[in-house]
Amino acid sequence: IQEETLNKIKNAYSLNELQDIKVEVLGKKGSLTGVLRGMGKLSKEERPVVGEIANKVRETISAQIETKSDVLEEKVLEEQLEKETLDVTLPGRPVQAGGPHLLTSIIEDIEDLFIGMGFEIKEGPEVETDYYNFEALNLPKDHPARDMQDTFYLTNELLLRTHTSPVQARTMNQYEGNQPVKMICPGKVYRRDTDDATHSHQFTQIEGLYVDKNVRMSDLKGILDRFAKKMFGQDREIRLRPSFFPFTEPSVEMDISCKVCNGEGCSVCKQSGWIEILGAGMVHPRVLEMAGYDPEVYSGFAFGMGPDRIAMLKYGIDDIRQFYTNDVRFLRQYHHAK
Numbered sequence: 001i002q003e004e005t006l007n008k009i010k011n012a013y014s015l016n017e018l019q020d021i022k023v024e025v026l027g028k029k030g031s032l033t034g035v036l037r038g039m040g041k042l043s044k045e046e047r048p049v050v051g052e053i054a055n056k057v058r059e060t061i062s063a064q065i066e067t068k069s070d071v072l073e074e075k076v077l078e079e080q081l082e083k084e085t086l087d088v089t090l091p092g093r094p095v096q097a098g099g100p101h102l103l104t105s106i107i108e109d110i111e112d113l114f115i116g117m118g119f120e121i122k123e124g125p126e127v128e129t130d131y132y133n134f135e136a137l138n139l140p141k142d143h144p145a146r147d148m149q150d151t152f153y154l155t156n157e158l159l160l161r162t163h164t165s166p167v168q169a170r171t172m173n174q175y176e177g178n179q180p181v182k183m184i185c186p187g188k189v190y191r192r193d194t195d196d197a198t199h200s201h202q203f204t205q206i207e208g209l210y211v212d213k214n215v216r217m218s219d220l221k222g223i224l225d226r227f228a229k230k231m232f233g234q235d236r237e238i239r240l241r242p243s244f245f246p247f248t249e250p251s252v253e254m255d256i257s258c259k260v261c262n263g264e265g266c267s268v269c270k271q272s273g274w275i276e277i278l279g280a281g282m283v284h285p286r287v288l289e290m291a292g293y294d295p296e297v298y299s300g301f302a303f304g305m306g307p308d309r310i311a312m313l314k315y316g317i318d319d320i321r322q323f324y325t326n327d328v329r330f331l332r333q334y335h336h337a338k
């Protein structure tokens with residue numbers, strides 16, 4: 001048995017094979033186990049002699065199995081290491097880097113422009129009170145411009161702001177009626193619109209407010225002209241059309257001239273050659289007064305623009321929903337937009 005088994009062990013190729021040999025010889029029904037069990041049938045004199053031999057054989061075989069098992073385990077490990085080597089000279093896979101959302105880029109560009117003109121950046125809450133969203137802006141409870149249809153009311157007094165204009169009143173309150181205010185405020189606004197290519201129930205606005213002694217309409221026009229040229233190109237003109245907002249008087253809407261140029265030349269983008277871009281005006285005396293500014297001493301202008309609309313016009317994007325469905329194939333096109 002010993003000779004045959006040691007031979008088998010020597011030739012064993014795998015740990016499985018070795019295990020089989022072990023069972024075959026030393027297992028419950030193994031050949032050596034059989035010998036040991038048969039000892040009972042032997043005579044008293046024969047028993048110790050055979051027992052000693054059998055035990056020696058078992059020890060030898062066990063030790064040999066142990067040694068071989070170490071060798072085979074080593075071999076398995078080596079094979080595994082061989083298989084799993086890394087080729088460190090392979091080129092790496094490119095990592096997809098993220099980038100700012102197009103609206104974020106547009107807002108940051110506009111912020112840069114206005115910071116350069118001495119404006120500070122303000123923020124206000126998206127969940128706003130009825131007072132700041134409407135009342136403080138000269139839109140009393142029964143005012144027709146306060147169309148219930150457009151507003152997401154949360155409670156009687158709380159709503160999702162429908163524009164960034166409440167930040168005008170909040171900032172003026174903060175400065176307590178005796179300091180100049182020069183701020184812009186970007187942020188999200190909400191309206192109860194049915195979403196389609198040109199409407200979204202959530203979009204962005206940037207509010208602007210400049211209050212000081214002797215602020216005039218011409219200051220507004222000058223700043224808006226700079227804004228239009230920076231955003232759309234030096235060849236753009238602006239025009240102000242009379243309009244109405246309860247919180248400004250007089251109120252205007254600003255158009256910019258629009259040209260579309262291609263290889264064959266330039267044509268205007270709309271029949272009129274002008275496209276509406278924002279609402280603005282001189283801060284209404286009532287609004288100044290409610291915020292604690294004396295309209296006899298202070299005057300100001302305000303404007304509100306929509307970065308969504310600006311981005312759509314600037315890049316020819318025809319569906320506002322693109323900004324909010326966040327398909328990276330769309331967004332990635334504008335990662336380096338300036």
Ligand code: PHE
Nearest residue numbers: 163165245279280302303304
């Ligand atoms: N809040 C106005 C709107 O949402 C825009 C506006 C802001 C007009 C400031 C005048 C002055 O349409």
